[in-house]
Amino acid sequence: MNTQDAIQTEKERQDGTGKSIPRVVIIGAGFGGIRAARALHNAPVQVTVIDRNNHHLFQPLLYQVATAGLSPADISAPIRGILKKQKNTEVVMAEVTGVDLEQRQVLTQKRELPYDYLVVATGASHSYFGHNEWAPYAPGLKSIVDATALRRKILLAFEAAEMAQDEEQRRNLLTFVLVGGGPTGVEMAGAIAELAHKALVSDFRHIDPASARILLVEALPRILPAFPEKLSKKAQQALEHLGVEVCTNSPVEQIDEDGVVIGGQRLVTRNVIWTAGVAASPAGKWLNAEVDRAGRVKVDADLSLPGHPEVFVVGDTASCMQDDKPLPGVAPVAMQEGTYVAEVIAQRVAGKEQPRAFRYKNKGNLATIGRSYGIADVGKLRFGGFIGWIFWWAVHIFFLIGFRNRFLVMFQWAWAYFTYQRGARLITFDPAALQKQKELVEELTSV
Amino acid sequence: MNTQDAIQTEKERQDGTGKSIPRVVIIGAGFGGIRAARALHNAPVQVTVIDRNNHHLFQPLLYQVATAGLSPADISAPIRGILKKQKNTEVVMAEVTGVDLEQRQVLTQKRELPYDYLVVATGASHSYFGHNEWAPYAPGLKSIVDATALRRKILLAFEAAEMAQDEEQRRNLLTFVLVGGGPTGVEMAGAIAELAHKALVSDFRHIDPASARILLVEALPRILPAFPEKLSKKAQQALEHLGVEVCTNSPVEQIDEDGVVIGGQRLVTRNVIWTAGVAASPAGKWLNAEVDRAGRVKVDADLSLPGHPEVFVVGDTASCMQDDKPLPGVAPVAMQEGTYVAEVIAQRVAGKEQPRAFRYKNKGNLATIGRSYGIADVGKLRFGGFIGWIFWWAVHIFFLIGFRNRFLVMFQWAWAYFTYQRGARLITFDPAALQKQKELVEELTSV
Structure with missing residues (x-):
């Protein structure tokens, strides 16, 4: 008897014929992992x-x-909620520390989980292109902790400006620089502009929030390079209309506590937000695999790890070429890859012929700028404007999981649209409580 | 020129006649502070x-x-949002460090704020009745940070139990002890019971969440001592119906990392939640004032500090006797006191006779137990049941600030009522990000 028995008893692993049920372990419950798990709903496998x-x-x-x-x-x-009706699936909340490819085990801080098939869907984190020293001054946006930290940073900037003693300090506090003109940078810039110019406008007595400078800085010649040039231009105009300064051809040379340096020029600011590069999770190291520049694992045509047909890598963790171009790190790619990999596993388990190589069907690109402007590049349709915004909005609601979340998001968008307000203006931070929290969690997780 | 000028220019402080406008400083934006600020809307004063x-x-x-x-x-x-239309009022986000009664200044980490009238409405925090060493093992519930820490603790208990290796450990992880049978303890116990017995019931594979033990421990002979005995009894029955074990006459003797000791008996658990005593904020020290056992400042009949008619104390910070009994630390008391103090200040500024001594009008007590049971003690009406729950619900929605919040809370209650689910099952904690956050905030607030 070893630890794995707590997870999976022999009884569960054996079907009536005495044949053992294949174990599929999926690391990561993002778009790719959840799709893979759901697609294995009816397969004769045990999913973790x-x-x-x-x-x-x-x-x-x-x-x-x-x-x-x-x-x-x-x-x-909650992941458990999403998968609760799926009787062949269990959820383990644990930090993965590695993969033992020989023994076919996933290693976590607490125990080992054996697998017959492994799906690695661990996503990506920020990449500072070799400048990790920039990280403390230019936080990025990948997790909920990142998001609430950024919310705090943005809201505290206005609070600090209200208390500032001189005009220069005030100006530095109200300068926001977004580094990277992809969808996240564009959407953040639009939302900060709305916040400063609309939602906060009559809340302060000593500053005019509308005087905030918002700069979107992009190294390439245009923002949203994944879109057709015409839509990039429209998006830039929409941002400028909201008061955002868009600086293209502007690679960032330095980020430190005083601000950023672009083209030899220093811009003094306390609010730099990183919306540029991503790097894959450490899965490449776990798998001892060949990776691309962004740390993504190079995979075969069926998304398996070369030499390990039982290990699959999907989503932002995988480097997958199609028509000589790498697939972008977006949700639809991860979702289609997750579903595909589940099919491959189901076919193999059933002893059937394997489906043909993975091929991504690009259904389109969307981005939104502020409260009522969106751009869409869908099939032969390319448009920008209010219709683009409605379209963006509908697609996002559709893909949100759960009626409750869809309804809450719809209501809050409608409310924000008509009132110009933003409802979750919460600064939560209590340094004294943090230590207490940390101890609590350490205590609990040391079981 | 000194720092106060950044807050309040001389121009703002002078009305047309050259007479200076009295400055009212309110410390704390809880129920008492917000009521006081709102009631000074039309008064010829400058409110901070x-x-x-x-x-x-x-x-x-x-x-x-x-x-x-x-x-x-x-x-x-957001406090600024609540008061944004009130042109005579400004909001300062700062930590108060003391009060200089002689110079009539409120001291903060950054600057001094002079006042002509001061309202202290700083609320209360937990009191462990002289056993501060219990604090790390029995967190309480006063702030949002407390609430998300407790949410994490409760949800992690189920996660840890799912991973536990033996039955005993599992049982300890799924034992919840609430210390203190007041409204918070009763409401928490009911909600945890609903969570374990309904919302989580099909989410796990190795534990039965419904097997969780929930104990409500009270030193006095009955729970909800502020209610009539009959309603206390009804509440106890409703809790027991939900599967909560109610232990009255059970003073807690010890709380440590292994659990609690009650009546010489040790109960092994990792989940102790403090819902018992409160202690007033440090305002008593700031004011160098006489305080009661709970640290609340003893005030005169008009809620002013003895010897300082320009300083008022309201809400949980004040010790106010009425008919030889201290007023309870509940929202309606704070709200009525806040409004009253604003009237006193307005009258004094207008040179009119002062209103008569403060008198609390008790409009009733309400408490809720789980998803469909409430008790109400309102005037001559005393009832428990579904009607009590609807009543509790309606009153709470009514007093919530803002249409958005009312709507969101109503929807989520209705959703939870019909689905038995709980929508905000979020464990957010990232030890690595914490240090980053802390540095960020220190950086920003060191302006």
Whole structure:
């Protein structure tokens, strides 16, 4: 008897014929992992989903949490809740520390989980392109903790400006620089502009929040490079209309406590937000695999690890080429890959021929700018404007998990739309309580 | 010129006649402070509200955040937003460090704020009755940070139990002890029972959440001592119906990392929640004032500090006797005191006769037990049951600030009522991010 028995008894592992049921372990309950688990609903396998958090996070709306429009719980769903009706699936909340490819075991802080098939869907974190020293001054946006930290940073900037003693200090506190003109940067810039120019406008007595400077800085010649050039231009115009200064061809040379340096020029600010690069999770190291520049694992045509047909890598963790271009790190890619991998596993378990190589069907790109402007590049349709915004909105509501979250997000958007307010303007931070919390969690997790 | 000029220019302080406008400083934006500020809307005074948080918190629903029913932002409203239309009022986010009664100045970490009238409405925190060493093992519920820490503790207990290796450990992890049978203890116990017995019931594979033991421990002969005996009894029956074990006449003798000792008996548990005593904020020290056993400042009949008619103390910070009994530390007392003090100040400024001594009008007591049972003691009406629950519900919605919050809370209650689910089951904690956050805030607040 060893620890694995607590997770999975021999009785559970054996079906009536005495044949053992294949064990599928999925690391990560993001878009890829959840899709894979759901697609294995009816397969004759035993599924274990491991995540260090207890919730699935709808990352495309994370910027709304960071800009005080939504609450964290509105865009999260407990993983156990999502999979509760799936009797062949269990959920383990644990931090994965490695993978033993020889023994076919996933290693966690507490125990080992054996697998017959492994799906690695651990996502990505920020990459500072070799400048990790910038990290403390330019936080990014990947998790709920990131989002509430950014919300605090943004709201505290206005509070500090209200208390500032001189005009220069005030100006530095009310300068926001977003580094990276992809969808996250564009959406954050639009939302901060709305916050400063609309929601906060009559809340202060000594500053004019509308005087805040918001800069979106991009190294490439245009923002939203994944979109057609015409839509990039429209998005830039929409941002400028909201009061955002868009600086293209502007690689950042330095970020420190005094601000950023762009093109030899220093911009003094206390609010730099990193919306540029991502790096894959440490899965490449766990798998001892070949990775691309961003740390993503190079996979075969069926998304398996070369030499290990029983190990699959999906989503932001995988480096998958299609028509000689790498697939982008977006939710639809992860979702389609998760579903595909589940099919491969189901086919293999059934002893059937394997489906053909994975191919991503790009259904389109969407981005939103502020409260009523969106751009869409869907099939042959390319448009920007209010219709684009409605379209963006509908797609995001549709993909949110759960009626409760859909309703809450819809209501809060409608409310924000008509009132110009943002409902989750909460600064929560208590240094004294932090230590207490930390001890609590250490105590609990040391079981 | 000194620092106060940044807050209040001489121009603002002078009305047309050259007479200076009296400055009213209110410390604390809880029920008492917000009421006082709002009641001074039309008074010819300059009002400054100081709070260390940026939000007003609707404490009566805090237990819903701790038990994953609501999000923090649903029961909070930005103080600036509440008072934005009140042109004679400004809001300062700062930590008060003391009061200089001689110079008539409030001291904060950053600057001094001079006052002509001062309202101290700083509320209360937990009191462990001289056993501060219990604090790490029995967290209480006063702030949003407390509530999310408790939510994490409760949800992690189930996660840890799912991973536990033996039955004994599992039992200890699924034993919840609430110390103190007042409204908070009763409401928390009911909510944890609902969570374990309904919301989580099909989420786990190795434990039965419904097997959780929930104990409500009270030193006095009955729970809810502020209610008539008959209603206490009804509440106890309702709790027992939900599976809560109610232990009256059971003073707690010891709380440590292994659990609690009651009547010489040790109860092994990792989940002790403090819902018993409160102690007033340090305002007593600031004012160098006589305080009662709970640290509350003894005040005159008009709620002013003896010897300092320009200083008022309201809410949980004040020790106010009425008919030889101290007024309870509940929201309606704080609200009525806040309004009263604003009237006193307005009258004095207008040179009119002062209103008669403060008298609390008790409009009733309410408490709720689980999802559909409430008790009400309102005037001559005393009832328990579903009607009591609806009544409790309606009163709480009515007093919540803001349409958005009312709507969100109503929807989430209705959703929870019909689905038995709890929507905010979010464990957020990232030890690595904590240090980063701490540095960020220190950086920002060191301006």
